[in-house]
Amino acid sequence: MPEIRIRNLRKSFGAATVLDGIGFTVRDKEFVTLLGPSGCGKTTTLMAIAGFQSPDEGVIAVGDEVFVDRSAGVDLPAERRDLGIVFQSYALWPHMTVAQNVGFPLSLRKADKRAARERVAEVLDLVELGGHGDRYPHQLSGGQQQRVALARAIAHPPRVLLLDEPFSNLDAKLRERARDWLKQLQTSLGLTTVFVTHDQDEALAMSDRILVMHGGRILRDGTPEEVYREPGARFVAEFLGQCNFLTGSVAAGPAGSSVLRMPAFPDGITVGAAPRGPEATVAVRPQDIELDGPDAPGVDASVIEAVFLGDHYRYQVRVAGLRIEVHAPHTVACGPARIRIPPGAAVFVD
Numbered sequence: 378m379p380e381i382r383i384r385n386l387r388k389s390f391g392a393a394t395v396l397d398g399i400g401f402t403v404r405d406k407e408f409v410t411l412l413g414p415s416g417c418g419k420t421t422t423l424m425a426i427a428g429f430q431s432p433d434e435g436v437i438a439v440g441d442e443v444f445v446d447r448s449a450g451v452d453l454p455a456e457r458r459d460l461g462i463v464f465q466s467y468a469l470w471p472h473m474t475v476a477q478n479v480g481f482p483l484s485l486r487k488a489d490k491r492a493a494r495e496r497v498a499e500v501l502d503l504v505e506l507g508g509h510g511d512r513y514p515h516q517l518s519g520g521q522q523q524r525v526a527l528a529r530a531i532a533h534p535p536r537v538l539l540l541d542e543p544f545s546n547l548d549a550k551l552r553e554r555a556r557d558w559l560k561q562l563q564t565s566l567g568l569t570t571v572f573v574t575h576d577q578d579e580a581l582a583m584s585d586r587i588l589v590m591h592g593g594r595i596l597r598d599g600t601p602e603e604v605y606r607e608p609g610a611r612f613v614a615e616f617l618g619q620c621n622f623l624t625g626s627v628a629a630g631p632a633g634s635s636v637l638r639m640p641a642f643p644d645g646i647t648v649g650a651a652p653r654g655p656e657a658t659v660a661v662r663p664q665d666i667e668l669d670g671p672d673a674p675g676v677d678a679s680v681i682e683a684v685f686l687g688d689h690y691r692y693q694v695r696v697a698g699l700r701i702e703v704h705a706p707h708t709v710a711c712g713p714a715r716i717r718i719p720p721g722a723a724v725f726v727d
């Protein structure tokens with residue numbers, strides 16, 4: 378499958394800039410997720426690749442073919458892009474059976490009838506809906522309908538697959554199953570895929586690479602581990618799970634490390650290669666902080682709230698006037714305690 382190259386995509390609606398210089402590459406067989414809050418420009422980016430939205434500036438190319446190059450006046454119509462698309466709003470046709478829905482892209486291309494029937498049966502098997510071809514969409518569950526939409530998207534082998542929140546209508550349990558199942562299908566068919574979601578768990582679980590978007594820009598581009606562990610920006614850290622933000626000054630520490638100094642932690646917090654300066658912010662995940670009774674090593678703290686959440690406890694802890702959230706698997710009584718931020722737990726942001 379070809380790779381997708383996007384350069385300097387810009388789009389405004391009136392005075393509102395929606396895409397502010399988006400650029401990225403999706404490599405062959407790669408699963409890339411655009412992740413960000415509502416309104417950050419994810420869908421507009423996908424629509425521009427699909428050909429349903431024209432950017433004001435920029436270049437979009439798939440393999441050797443240039444879909445869009447505004448400066449050269451190129452903007453290929455959607456129907457000539459040959460993409461597999463599953464959008465939230467791209468529903469099934471209610472008056473057609475499942476087989477007719479899935480076969481539609483093939484009849485559009487005037488495929489041989491017998492070959493088309495065989496292909497429909499094949500993709501319905503792939504999405505585990507063999508034998509459901511004669512049903513109508515209203516006779517299927519939400520999850521089954523999503524799978525039919527996916528079967529339709531891959532019936533005529535697409536150059537790339539574009540998915541916009543395809544599981545949004547499913548409940549939490551089904552969503553998780555659909556996620557695993559789609560990822561397996563994508564890997565086994567080797568589909569170059571761009572996936573849009575605002576759900577960080579979905580992005581972490583499925584992606585080879587995540588692009589975190591905010592205000593029409595890409596703030597972070599990396600593997601799920603990189604984006605989660607080294608968010609780089611406060612917004613990214615916060616969007617991908619809970620974080621404590623601590624502000625202080627950064628000075629040189631032992632062995633080339635940096636140390637964040639602040640009154641609550643008189644011995645400092647080791648932050649690897651943070652740039653030195655009078656004011657800096659570090660992010661610490663609640664599960665990376667050590668919390669124990671008052672005899673443990675660390676700084677004096679006071680547990681003010683403990684909530685049992687099944688696989689861990691969520692603590693609110695006060696340290697020298699700061700409120701810090703800690704997640705730990707063990708129980709610690711409310712009252713005096715000690716916390717410790719081990720080297721490597723805190724990362725520099727912004």
Ligand SMILES: Nc1ncnc2c1ncn2[C@@H]1O[C@H](COP(=O)(O)OP(=O)(O)OP(=O)(O)O)[C@@H](O)[C@H]1O
Pocket residue numbers: 390395413414415416417418419420421422575
């Ligand atoms: N046709 C349009 N006319 C005017 N504004 C638009 C249009 N389409 C999108 N917008 C605006 O552009 C911004 C980005 O929209 P977009 O749908 O790309 O965001 P998104 O990140 O996909 O959000 P969501 O997760 O809610 O779908 C939003 O502020 C939206 O209101």
